[in-house]
Amino acid sequence: MAAAEPKPRAGAAAARRLARGCWSAFWDYETPKVIVVKNRRLGVVYRAVQLFILLYFVWWVRCAGGAGPGDPGRRRPAGEGPGSPPARPCRSRRYVFIVQKSYQDSETGPESSVITKVKGITYSERKVWDVEEYVKPPEGGSVFSIITRTEVTPSQTLGTCPESMRVSNASCDTDEDCVAGQLDMLGNGQCPPARGGVRWGARPSPLSAVCLPAGLRTGRCVPYYQGSAKTCEVSGWCPVEDGASVSQFLGKMAPNFTILIKNSIHYPKFQFSKGNIEHRKDGYLKRCTFDEASDLYCPIFKLGFIVERAGENFTELAHTGGVIGVIINWDCDLDLSASKCNPKYSFRRLDPKHVPASSGYNFRFAKYYKVNGSATRTLIKAYGIRIDVIVHGQAGKFSLIPTIINLATALTSIGVGSFLCDWILLTFMNKTKVYSHKKFDKMADTPQQNEGPELCACEPSRQDSTLTDPRGLAQL
Numbered sequence: 445m446a447a448a449e450p451k452p453r454a455g456a457a458a459a460r461r462l463a464r465g466c467w468s469a470f471w472d473y474e475t476p477k478v479i480v481v482k483n484r485r486l487g488v489v490y491r492a493v494q495l496f497i498l499l500y501f502v503w504w505v506r507c508a509g510g511a512g513p514g515d516p517g518r519r520r521p522a523g524e525g526p527g528s529p530p531a532r533p534c535r536s537r538r539y540v541f542i543v544q545k546s547y548q549d550s551e552t553g554p555e556s557s558v559i560t561k562v563k564g565i566t567y568s569e570r571k572v573w574d575v576e577e578y579v580k581p582p583e584g585g586s587v588f589s590i591i592t593r594t595e596v597t598p599s600q601t602l603g604t605c606p607e608s609m610r611v612s613n614a615s616c617d618t619d620e621d622c623v624a625g626q627l628d629m630l631g632n633g634q635c636p637p638a639r640g641g642v643r644w645g646a647r648p649s650p651l652s653a654v655c656l657p658a659g660l661r662t663g664r665c666v667p668y669y670q671g672s673a674k675t676c677e678v679s680g681w682c683p684v685e686d687g688a689s690v691s692q693f694l695g696k697m698a699p700n701f702t703i704l705i706k707n708s709i710h711y712p713k714f715q716f717s718k719g720n721i722e723h724r725k726d727g728y729l730k731r732c733t734f735d736e737a738s739d740l741y742c743p744i745f746k747l748g749f750i751v752e753r754a755g756e757n758f759t760e761l762a763h764t765g766g767v768i769g770v771i772i773n774w775d776c777d778l779d780l781s782a783s784k785c786n787p788k789y790s791f792r793r794l795d796p797k798h799v800p801a802s803s804g805y806n807f808r809f810a811k812y813y814k815v816n817g818s819a820t821r822t823l824i825k826a827y828g829i830r831i832d833v834i835v836h837g838q839a840g841k842f843s844l845i846p847t848i849i850n851l852a853t854a855l856t857s858i859g860v861g862s863f864l865c866d867w868i869l870l871t872f873m874n875k876t877k878v879y880s881h882k883k884f885d886k887m888a889d890t891p892q893q894n895e896g897p898e899l900c901a902c903e904p905s906r907q908d909s910t911l912t913d914p915r916g917l918a919q920l
Contacts, residue, residue: 479882486865486873493861501854545777547847548840554709554774556835558586564701564747568594568692578694580809580826586833589807590747592695592762593827597685600810600821605682606668606675607661614675616665622676624663685823695762699748702733703831706743707787709774711839716778720787740786745770747829753791765805765827767795774837785839794832805830 481487562579565572576582578591607614607628616622664677669686678684708719722728722741732742734749751758754768769792776785797803806827813820869879 549843566697
């Protein structure tokens with residue numbers, strides 16, 4: 445029993461030696477082996493790769509075609525309209541350290557408010573129009589319409605009349621072609637006012653008239669308003685729109701309408717706010733109009749100017765209607781003074797101009813009144829130019845964290861050059877074996893002579909003694 449006692453002591457001593465060895469190895473510094481290869485071609489490749497990576501992170505790379513048409517930051521060249529062939533889209537647009545300001549913390553999508561006001565008068569063949577009549581809605585929001593042409597159906601009353609020829613299955617030859625009580629949801633017919641309560645499916649008019657869904661046919665085939673054609677008779681507001689509409693054009697003076705677009709933005713991350721109107725008390729806004737060079741902070745635009753900058757023909761647009769976007773871009777470098785943060789305006793057409801089924805813009809509304817106690821209305825189909833004010837932008841300010849992250853990424857990427865050159869040396873050069881022997885040390889896996897485990901400490905690596913050409917690398 446006494447002879448067995450030294451074994452635990454020997455094991456404890458080995459554990460202590462192991463712990464001391466691991467603790468000593470923990471504080472060792474290891475560095476990779478550096479080999480200098482005297483080869484001009486390989487050196488050119490190595491430096492070229494480093495230069496390319498450096499330029500990528502210091503400058504920027506973009507496709508030759510520029511920004512694609514969907515890029516909100518793209519500015520349309522002068523003379524280029526929506527009908528012009530689109531620029532080649534940028535499939536790989538990558539910003540880098542300086543151009544994108546990767547050393548900054550950024551915020552996109554500012555909080556924004558838009559207030560608009562239209563001024564001007566115009567006239568048509570029958571009357572003079574002012575702002576209260578041709579601007580819808582009148583609240584002055586970021587989306588509004590300016591009426592440029594109308595088709596007016598005056599003095600409509602509730603009764604029976606021929607259906608429009610443009611309604612499907614409205615044409616007929618005899619009464620048998622018209623089914624009494626049939627509903628056509630795309631037609632013009634409605635039932636007369638009902639007394640004694642509201643029926644299911646009914647909708648009240650502003651004059652408390654209760655009507656069933658549109659297109660209720662009476663079952664009679666009656667002559668149309670003009671010509672020898674016949675259509676099914678419907679019950680509703682008569683005459684229908686096609687039967688007695690009168691067209692009026694308001695676009696003669698519309699290009700001179702002025703539009704005030706008041707915009708204020710706020711970046712909450714940086715507590716930065718700014719507006720697009722210059723703070724002056726000398727009545728500046730009453731006598732100025734927008735000019736990008738001299739009056740940037742006078743956001744009063746003529747309607748003709750907006751349409752022209754969008755690349756559209758005003759007369760054509762006034763007849764068919766359309767949607768124009770006024771895009772305000774606030775890109776602000778907050779490392780500079782606030783005076784350097786300025787709005788940039790661009791204009792383009794938003795609706796699909798070249799799609800016949802959905803081109804143009806129009807809407808309907810009615811004005812109700814009473815004549816001799818009878819419900820009467822004037823139906824107006826309005827064509828106009830809808831203005832959508834769209835605000836976007838980005839603000840940035842220096843921050844240490846993104847700077848460190850992007851610098852570390854750039855320095856790490858430079859190591860790609862070493863990886864590429866090592867691959868070339870080990871694969872394509874004449875003396876790949878010589879470089880392999882110099883690059884990688886061969887270690888013999890022999891048992892340790894010392895007693896006890898030394899897992900954390902190892903002997904210095906031994907160079908392969910088979911190397912016979914110590915100057916071989918210089919001859920690569």
